[in-house]
Amino acid sequence: MLLGGSYLVEAVAGMTGDRKRGWWEEYREILPSALLDLAEVEHHAVRLRTAITVHIPGLLQTTDHARELFRQVVPDLSPPDIEHRVSFRIKRQTVILRDPPTPYLALIHDAALRMQFGGPAITRAHLRHLLEMSEQDHITIKVLPFAAGGFPGSGQSIFYSSFYSSGPVPQLDTVHLDQSHGPVFLDAEAQLNKYRDL
Numbered sequence: 530m531l532l533g534g535s536y537l538v539e540a541v542a543g544m545t546g547d548r549k550r551g552w553w554e555e556y557r558e559i560l561p562s563a564l565l566d567l568a569e570v571e572h573h574a575v576r577l578r579t580a581i582t583v584h585i586p587g588l589l590q591t592t593d594h595a596r597e598l599f600r601q602v603v604p605d606l607s608p609p610d611i612e613h614r615v616s617f618r619i620k621r622q623t624v625i626l627r628d629p630p631t632p633y634l635a636l637i638h639d640a641a642l643r644m645q646f647g648g649p650a651i652t653r654a655h656l657r658h659l660l661e662m663s664e665q666d667h668i669t670i671k672v673l674p675f676a677a678g679g680f681p682g683s684g685q686s687i688f689y690s691s692f693y694s695s696g697p698v699p700q701l702d703t704v705h706l707d708q709s710h711g712p713v714f715l716d717a718e719a720q721l722n723k724y725r726d727l
Contacts, residue, residue, distance in 0.1 A: 701716075
C-alpha cells in the first residue's frame with residue numbers, strides 16, 4: 530500500500546532533512562514545550578483546519594484580543610509571561626501569511642464572535658480583522674450559527690493538521706486539543722478517524 534510506503538518515507542525524510550532551528554526555538558526556555566510542538570506541527574503541515582466554539586482561533590487573533598485572553602488564564606500569568614505568549618501566538622500566524630501560505634479552514638461558532646474580550650473596541654477591531662483575513666484565497670472562515678443547535682464535537686476546540694508531500698500521508702496527521710491543563714496531541718489512527726469525521 531503506497532500510503533504506508535513511499536509517500537510516508539518521503540514525507541518523514543522531508544521533515545527531518547530540514548533540521549534548522551525554527552523560529553519557535555527562541556521560546557524554548559520561556560514557554561511550555563507543548564506550545565513549541567504546536568508551532569512546529571503547524572510549520573510542517575500542508576493544510577490546517579480548526580473547529581472552535583467559544584474563542585477565535587489563535588491563527589486569526591489580533592494582538593489585543595490575544596492579550597485579553599491571556600489575562601483570563603488561571604492561574605494568573607505575569608505581565609512578561611502574557612507578552613511572551615502574545616508574541617508567540619502572533620508569530621504562529623506566519624504559516625497562513627507566508628509565501629506560499631498554508632491553506633486554512635476555520636469553523637467558528639457564533640458564540641465566539643459575540644464574546645467581548647477587552648470590550649467593544651477590541652471586539653470591533655477583531656471582527657474587522659476576521660473579515661480581512663476571510664478575503665484571502667487560502668483562508669476559509671465558516672460560522673456555525675446559534676440556530677444550528679447542537680452538533681457533534683461541540684464544547685471542544687479541535688485543530689487538525691494534515692501532512693503530505695507528493696501524495697497523502699494520513700499517518701502523520703495530528704490533532705491538537707486545547708485543554709485547561711495545556712495542549713494535547715493525538716495521532717493514533719482511531720483518534721484521527723474520529724476527528725476527521727467531526
